[in-house]
Amino acid sequence: MLKAIILIGGPQKGTRFRPLSLDTPKPLFPVAGRPLIAHHIEACVQVKELREILIIGFYPQTQMEGFVSDMQALYSSSNINIRYLQEFTSLGTAGGMYHFRDQIRAGNPRAFFVLNGDVCADFPLQELYSFHMERPASALVTIMSTEATRQQSLHYGCLVFDRASGAVSHYVEKPSSYVSTYINCGVYVCSMDIFTKLAQIFHAKCEEYSCISYSNGNGNGNGKDHGHIKWEQEVLTPLAGTDMLFAMPVPNWWSQMKTAGSAIYANRHYLDLYKRTHPERLANVGNKRGEGDGNLICTVYPDVYVHPSATVHHSAVLGPNVAIGPGVTIGPGVRIRESIVLEQAQIKDHTLILHSIVGRGCTIGAWTRVEGTPSDPDPNKPFAKMENPPLFNNEGKLNPSITILGCFVQIPAEKILLNSIVLPHKELSRSFKNEIIL
Ligand code: GDD
Ligand code: GTP
Numbered sequence: 287m288l289k290a291i292i293l294i295g296g297p298q299k300g301t302r303f304r305p306l307s308l309d310t311p312k313p314l315f316p317v318a319g320r321p322l323i324a325h326h327i328e329a330c331v332q333v334k335e336l337r338e339i340l341i342i343g344f345y346p347q348t349q350m351e352g353f354v355s356d357m358q359a360l361y362s363s364s365n366i367n368i369r370y371l372q373e374f375t376s377l378g379t380a381g382g383m384y385h386f387r388d389q390i391r392a393g394n395p396r397a398f399f400v401l402n403g404d405v406c407a408d409f410p411l412q413e414l415y416s417f418h419m420e421r422p423a424s425a426l427v428t429i430m431s432t433e434a435t436r437q438q439s440l441h442y443g444c445l446v447f448d449r450a451s452g453a454v455s456h457y458v459e460k461p462s463s464y465v466s467t468y469i470n471c472g473v474y475v476c477s478m479d480i481f482t483k484l485a486q487i488f489h490a491k492c493e494e495y496s497c498i499s500y501s502n503g504n505g506n507g508n509g510k511d512h513g514h515i516k517w518e519q520e521v522l523t524p525l526a527g528t529d530m531l532f533a534m535p536v537p538n539w540w541s542q543m544k545t546a547g548s549a550i551y552a553n554r555h556y557l558d559l560y561k562r563t564h565p566e567r568l569a570n571v572g573n574k575r576g577e578g579d580g581n582l583i584c585t586v587y588p589d590v591y592v593h594p595s596a597t598v599h600h601s602a603v604l605g606p607n608v609a610i611g612p613g614v615t616i617g618p619g620v621r622i623r624e625s626i627v628l629e630q631a632q633i634k635d636h637t638l639i640l641h642s643i644v645g646r647g648c649t650i651g652a653w654t655r656v657e658g659t660p661s662d663p664d665p666n667k668p669f670a671k672m673e674n675p676p677l678f679n680n681e682g683k684l685n686p687s688i689t690i691l692g693c694f695v696q697i698p699a700e701k702i703l704l705n706s707i708v709l710p711h712k713e714l715s716r717s718f719k720n721e722i723i724l
Contacts, residue, residue, distance in 0.1 A: 288415065289338045289395045290330040292323055293379055294403035296344030302545045302674065305692035305709050306643060311345050313403045314353055316628065317549055318556035319567065319591040319609050325556060326401050327357055328563075329409035331366055335396075339366065340389060342382040343403070344373040378510075380517035384484040391478065400517075402472030406552040407540040408559055409473060417534045418475040421452065426480045426530040427522065429454070430473035432540045433669040436464055441674075443470030443518050445526070447533040454533050457526040459518040467669065468533065470518070471540050480521075487520050488513070544674040546643055547661035547688045551672055553626055554607040557589035567591060569604070584616075593629075617652070624660065634699065642689040645710065650691075651699030658688030659705050677707075677722075684720050 294313040303312045314321040320328075323341065330339050341350065350370040357368045371389060373382045383390065383400065390398060397418065399411060410430070418428040431445060444465040446456040458465045495512055515521070525531040539555050541548060560567045569590045584598050587605035592598060593612040602620040610616065611629035619636035627633065627644045634652040641658035650656060663670040675685045689703055692710035697703060702717040709724055 287393060287395045288333060288336045288397055288399070289340065289390060289393075290326075290333075290336060290399040290401065290411075291383060291390065292326050292339065292341045292401050292403050293382065294323060294341055294343035294345065296373070296376060298376065302677075303543075305707065306546050306549070306645065306690060308710055309646065309693045311349050312543075313341075313343070313345075314349075315549065316609065316611060316626070317406065317543075317552045318560065319593060319611070320556075321353060322406070322543060322552075323403050324353075324357065325406065326403065326409070327361075327368065329411055330399065330401075331361055331364055333399075333411050333415065336399075337366060337393070337395075339368045340386065341368070341370045341403075342373065342386060343370070344376050347372050375511050376514065378514040378516045380484060380487075380515035380521050381511070381513045383517070384481070384488055384515060385513055387481050387484070391481065395478065397475055397477050400474040400476060404543050405472045405540065406543050406548075406556065407471065407473070408538040408555075410536055410538055411473075413536075414473065414475050414534055417452070418477075418532070421532050422529065424529045425532050426477050426483065426525060428452070428475045428532045428534055429522070430471040430540075431468045431533040431535045432471050432538075433467050433535070434469045434671050435667050435669055436467055438671050438673075439464065439467050439469050443472075443522065444468065445470060445533050452532040452534060453529055454526045454531040457518075457522045457531065459516075459523065468535060470522075471536075472542075483521065483525070484515065487515055491515070541672055542674070545661075545672075545687075546690050548672045548674065549626060549643060550607065550624055550641065550660075550688055551662055553609050554589070554624075557591060557607060557609070560589070560591075587623075611646075628693075643691065645691045645693040645695060647694040648691045649696045651697055651701070653700045654697055655702045655704075656689055656691070656697070657702075657704050658690075659686035661687055684722060686720070 313323045330336055354370045371386050414430055443459045444461050445454050445468050446466045447454040569586050569592045584600050584602040590605040591609040595612045596610045596614040598616040599618040601618045602616045604622050607624045608622050609626045613630040614627050615632045617635040620633050622639045625639045625642045628646040631644045631648045633650050637650050637654045639656045641660050642656045663672050679685050686705045690707045694711045695708045696713045704719040706718045707722045712723055
């Protein structure tokens, strides 16, 4: 039996994803018509022996329960249990795993997967597991690894490993100078003995803290809980060079999802994956709507996802790379490309939407133009990943990026909105360019 853990962090995380994460927790943001971590769950469910998926984070239970029960219902026939375990405070990338060790060990799994909730990929979980089982018995962790450019590798965990055996000799988390172009994808297989290591780390920290701050409550001096453990720095780094840490390099598509711009990129790749995994979800074939009654909708340039409850006028033109959420209304003559439109938004006649994310319940008037700047990886650089640039450049100006409308934004007819970010519930009265509208 196998299990999987999905690490999703909590409300203080995902700040670069604002304003989209203001009303929906980032792990539930819909990409290609499915909440981000539903794609992780979908990949886990494909693994033959997998029986339980534990989502670990510090979002309140109330924000996750609807999603968890939806997933339970979806996979009820495949005998897979899906649960959300809430950390009482941020415990870091390994603290939650240690805190909930009894739940993870229950039922005696042979091993478990750990997936960062903020990555998107064509997850090769079965291969990763087989690779791990073929390593020596000492192997505690196998990391899924991919290649990045020299310059981009500095933003990730970097690893040096033997190409023949996969043994990792050196692991540095976000190094300040070049270490390796092989990076950590935030996807792992762990043997159950990892808990012995985690226990050693936990007890060593408790002793250290009790010396420093025995009398000042449960803080450890830097405001973090005793149980806070950093998986990368405190577990992976010391495991390197001990024949307990291995890496499997994979050529599959993989990306982090940190900024809203990366959601459009992830959307394109998940839509593309559907061609292989779920062609019925796409609205490509014969210009028919995916997943539903097969009504003729409109002209579609692949790949496009349209939720069955959306209403699209037959003269609208969608795609490529467009996802339309539940209950959306799209009027005559509308053109949408490289964009995500979230539930219940209304796009009035002849409006144009390019490289943008339109939040839940937005209304966009007729003959309006909403346009952002694409932020894809540099196609001329092999292995380039998405850049996640800061919001502002050195001169304090907004970096050109996709246009984002928070939930329930209203834009009147005949306006132009370029490279802008609009916070939720704003009613715009004029056109804007390169602005954050607070
Ligand atoms: N449950 C829980 N509790 N999850 C957490 C916590 C926490 O306190 N802190 C972070 N996470 C989750 C995040 O939601 C995310 O899914 C994952 O753990 C890693 O988060 P970060 O700490 O933001 O790390 P990172 O994304 O900058 O880097 C990690 O991922 C890269 C690949 O995307 C590292 O593992 C890098 O080495 C790796 O290259
Ligand atoms: P190039 O990018 O130079 O090839 O031109 P384009 O015609 O593709 O322009 P653009 O990328 O701006 O527009 C993408 C699509 O939207 C095209 O199919 C246009 O016909 C269509 N389009 C452009 N402006 C509008 C508009 O104001 N309203 C509507 N309904 N469609 C538009």
